Amino acid sequence: MSTHIKVIFLFIFGGLLFPVFPGMGQTKGFTVVIDAGHGGKDPGAIGSSSREKDITLSVAKKLGALIEKNHKDVKVIYTRKDDSFVALDRRAAIANNAKANLFISIHCNAVPKNRNSPQGVETFILGLHRSKDNLEVAKKENSVILLEEDYSQKYEGFNPQEPESYIIFEFMSDQYLKQSLHLASLVQYSLVKNSGRINRDVRQAGFLVLREVAMPSILVELGYISNRNDEKYLKSAVGQNSMANSIYLAFNEYKRDYDKKNQIFSNEPQKQSQNTISSENTIEYRVQFLTSSQKYEANSPVFKGLSPVNCYKDGTVYKYTYGSATDLKEIITILHEVQPKFKDAFIVQFQNGVRIK
Ligand SMILES: [Zn+2]
Structure with a gap:
């Protein structure tokens, strides 16, 4: 031993x-x-x-x-x-x-x-x-x-x-x-x-x-x-x-x-300030629930009451998202709100406003 x-x-x-x-x-x-x-x-x-x-x-x-x-x-x-x-x-x-x-x-x-x-x-x-x-x-x-x-x-x-x-x-x-x-x-x-x-x-x-x-x-x-x-x-x-x-x-x-931790350690070894984390490059999560060739108005009934809704264009297709969070737990909670209405909804990621796949 x-x-x-x-x-x-x-x-x-x-x-x-x-x-x-x-x-x-x-x-x-x-x-x-x-x-x-x-x-x-x-x-x-x-x-x-x-x-x-x-x-x-x-x-x-x-x-x-x-x-x-x-x-x-x-x-x-x-x-x-x-x-x-x-x-x-x-x-x-x-x-x-x-x-x-x-x-x-x-x-x-x-x-x-x-x-x-x-x-x-x-x-x-x-x-x-x-x-x-x-x-x-x-x-x-x-x-x-x-x-x-x-x-x-x-x-x-x-x-x-x-x-x-x-x-x-x-x-x-x-x-x-x-x-x-x-x-x-x-x-x-x-x-x-x-x-x-x-x-x-x-x-x-x-x-x-x-x-x-x-x-x-x-x-x-x-x-x-x-x-x-x-x-x-x-x-x-x-x-x-x-x-x-x-x-x-x-x-x-x-x-x-x-x-985040690495950035704090390497840039400001003494202070450990939370403010040194730049919001740039932060990953943002959204819940994507609908894809369509049509552009809908914000209050359209196709959203089944979800508001506010975001839209981004991917090629010729409009993709609709709901919610925004930088925290995984938070976005999963939002996903659960959306799923009863749109069962195929899923989590997507954005960085600097652009979807990352
Ligand atoms: Zn095994």
Whole structure:
């Protein structure tokens, strides 16, 4: 155990120096690692007509594409982009070697066939599991290392099935923990409110892959592949697009907060004044609810009482939006006001008055 602890301490304090001073000599770039769970000889959880490894890969690629398209300053790295087997320590090494700022691991949950399957999304951060259920999820996800050669040596005697192996998971730097929790809350909120998933909360458990990365990190269990309703959604294109978009919206919010903090640190290291944040380049969210070739009057009945309504022209088409917010939670509340009237309404982003796609 003593070697364990030494290794973990080294690992924590070695990594800690880096993110505490975000403005100091750091390049402007931001790197996010997107980790599609399982792959190759490891299918992950198996549903009645789908496999976890396919769902995680699809959502991971969609999420990455959204980030790449909309954040030119962000580098997206995938731990896998096809159906290949990648060991857990390799996934972590990819992130650590890239000195990534964020690590997002994507999974689907499952319970054995003889149990009634729960339903819903849960977002995990590294920690000591507070409940037996959380330990079970971690055990299941960690057990993929049994497919790796020399796993006992590679993970310093870690045995995924042994509760004592999890004691060391208590050590995580506060800084990472706080940032991980922040992202986890945003992702969970967005998947529940924007994608309409059942809320199974942000949780803590001892995931090996999260332990090995030296940066804020989360692991999302998108839903239960062992639940019929969840599986149907998880494997559908509509579901995958929506979940990728929800994680993306949460990423936006996290990145914006990160940029604000960096700006404060690098420009005004002493004052930390909130006023140094320029409103330029701020992302604005609106709810788009209608597209038409016609230009309608502000009080037109086609708006079903929504007022005031904004309109922008995209090619030859008029697009109508309602509400405006710079905060994700706020815009999701507005989306919920609009959805009973326009069920296909969705969130769009503007920067300096121009829609970003
Ligand atoms: Zn998994």
